[in-house]
Amino acid sequence: MVTGATGSIGTHLVRRLRQDGAAFRALVRDESKGRALGCDFAVGDFEDPGSIAAALDGVDRLFLNSAGALPVDGAQPMIRQQKTAIDAAHRAGVTHVVKVSVWHARQGAKLSQGAHWEIEEHLKASGLSWSLLQPAGYMQNFLGAGAFTPDGHLISSYADSPVAYIDCPDIAACAAALLTRPHGENETFILTGPQALTDADLAGQISAALRRTVTCVETPPDALATALKSQGLPPWFADDLAVLVKEVAAGSQATTTTAVHDLTRRPPRTFEDFLTAHLPALRALTASSAPA
Ligand SMILES: NC(=O)c1ccc[n+]([C@@H]2O[C@H](COP(=O)([O-])OP(=O)(O)OC[C@H]3O[C@@H](n4cnc5c(N)ncnc54)[C@H](OP(=O)(O)O)[C@@H]3O)[C@@H](O)[C@H]2O)c1
Structure with a gap:
């Protein structure tokens, strides 16, 4: 099930x-x-x-x-x-x-x-x-309203630290392999995408996909927590989230693993693949920004 x-x-x-x-x-x-x-x-x-x-x-x-x-x-x-x-x-x-x-x-x-x-x-x-x-963090997080400013630029809380984002279809493919073939019992698999990318890398790829300049709007973890509190999230939750964001900013998701390939026998999807698959949604999400 x-x-x-x-x-x-x-x-x-x-x-x-x-x-x-x-x-x-x-x-x-x-x-x-x-x-x-x-x-x-x-x-x-x-x-x-x-x-x-x-x-x-x-x-x-x-x-x-x-x-x-x-x-x-x-x-x-x-x-x-x-x-x-x-x-x-x-x-x-x-x-x-x-x-x-x-x-x-x-x-x-x-x-x-x-x-x-x-x-x-x-x-x-x-x-x-x-x-x-x-x-690791899902590429699908970039399809949520919290990823971009109202004028369509990337909210950047991880500074220069790369993150090995994974595309959710790859998580599904790993799950399918484990559900349908008897292996991987009592094992833990750390699933990442093929590359760890900084916010600047992401903004560059999103700019290329959208054919307009998307910049990084620096929002350090504590500023992020303040913004979330002002939007009505419980203070303890916003502060705890800031702690998690600080860990990622310190490099906790900066490495890649081979688990997706090991389980599915094919490489994980790239951020470019993800952007191609979701271009209309991304365009709609960031539409209010005037072309640079
Ligand atoms: N986002 C990330 O970067 C990330 C990274 C690592 C791990 N995770 C983990 O991934 C998990 C999934 O998160 P997500 O936000 O991406 O969720 P999601 O898979 O997009 O959606 C949640 C699913 O759970 C169902 N669901 C929700 N409440 C339910 C309930 N009470 N009874 C039965 N079904 C229910 C929803 O059904 P409906 O259609 O009915 O709502 C929906 O199918 C979380 O445990 C999260 O911690 C997320």
């Missing part, structure tokens, strides 16, 4: 499993989204454990992914939701779980890194076999 089936990884995983002729079911919250996927689906919500238990009937392998670590009432619902899903999977007779985590998940870390570590530990103690995918 594929959870997060309508998300940035899940949609590609569903497409790939269909192409491969694998028997699978997608979990969706919204029936119309399930119909649009064009595969077997079950309607369920991580907030409704009974619906997850019902959806898991007959399932042997589970792809576990859900929305990120945005807080609700000061807590990250992802932790409770995924732990509950792991317990339900165990009860349903699932044998293997492929979970999307995050690079540098570790005890005591802030936000998603700490949250994923807690879920990883729960999974490892569950008695199920597991594979952990620990991706």
